[in-house]
Amino acid sequence: MAINIISMVLLGVCFQHSLASDIKSPKDEIADIRKLLQDQNERILKLESENLALKSRLTHVEGDNADLREQVVGVAKKHELLQDEVVNLRRQLSEMEELPEQTNPQTSGVLLKDNASPSNTKNRRLLALDTDPPPAPVEPVAFYAYMSKPEPAPSNHHTLIFDVAKTNLGNGYNKYSGTFVAPSAGAYVFTWTINTNPHGAHFINLMVNNAVVGGTLTDTQAADDYDSDSNTAVVALNHGDSVNLRTTGSSDRAYIYVDIHAFTCFSGWRL
Structure with missing residues (x-):
């Protein structure tokens, strides 16, 4: 009987010791919480730094995008001006092709008024052919x-x-x-x-x-x-x-x- 009582006492002591080892003291829990907060603060600082870097890159990208838009506008304007010049050149070429040939081969560079022939040019006024168009x-x-x-x-x-x-x-x-x-x-x-x-x-x-x-x-x-x-x-x-x-x-x-x-x-x- 005494042996059983001693065994029970020993078992109780072992159980209490095991339970005490599993339960942390308030000091240890506070240390764990502080460690967790420190880790979280470090992660927050890292994320804020990455966010600032992304904002800086975004600002540069926006500046580059604005420059590209300006260049696109300039190219589009140049394209419109070139198209206008092509249209004007085509119109001038068409007008030149439609001009009648009224030049007398014996008076190269001279235009006879009213398509006059050489026989009746005595009483006709000869008009000089203007080879250079007037400045626009x-x-x-x-x-x-x-x-x-x-x-x-x-x-x-x-x-x-x-x-x-x-x-x-x-x-x-x-x-x-x-x-x-x-x-x-x-x-x-x-x-x-x-x-x-x-x-x-x-x-x-x-x-x-x-x-x-x-x-x-x-x-x-x-x-x-x-x-x-x-x-x-x-x-x-x-x-x-x-x-x-x-x-x-x-x-x-x-x-x-x-x-x-x-x-x-x-x-x-x-x-």
Whole structure:
């Protein structure tokens, strides 16, 4: 009987020891929770870093996409101009083929009035054949456009779109893309005015075929006031060259301002 009691006591002691080994102390549980929180924080920081990297790549992709859209618009405009030139050349060729031959072989380069024969040219007036056609009148090329609504904090490499085209002689300016495509070669003058709200700044560049040829800085970051900056550039363009205004740097809260009394505008004309 005593042996059974001793055995039972020993079994109870072993059971308690096993149970105590399975139950963790509050200190150990707190340490485990802290370790879990640390692991989760590290994963969150890693995910935030990856998210920032993806946002940066997306910004670059958007800038590249904007440049490609500008190039597509320029190519489409060049294609339209080439088609117009082909139509004009075909029309001129057709008119030349329809001209009657009224040249007297004995007076090479001389046209006889009323198809006169050599026998009655005594009392006829000989008209000289004009081999060079008169120069065609030069069509004016000029545009003036402005923004009808503000641009809230545009990103870098953002093409400014002046959506109201008040003047567009020669149809070189596209109010949907903000790009001017030269309909003919020559010297052109471009001028622009950019208004910025208080505590904002923008670097604005004049671009010719994605090359910087002019620029301005609108800056009110240190002043509680509006800013208006203008610039002018004279550029020699080839037929089909594209010109636009583009942001190249910006600050926080940079806001391009538009007002009925302060136009943000873009204009140009051929000399």
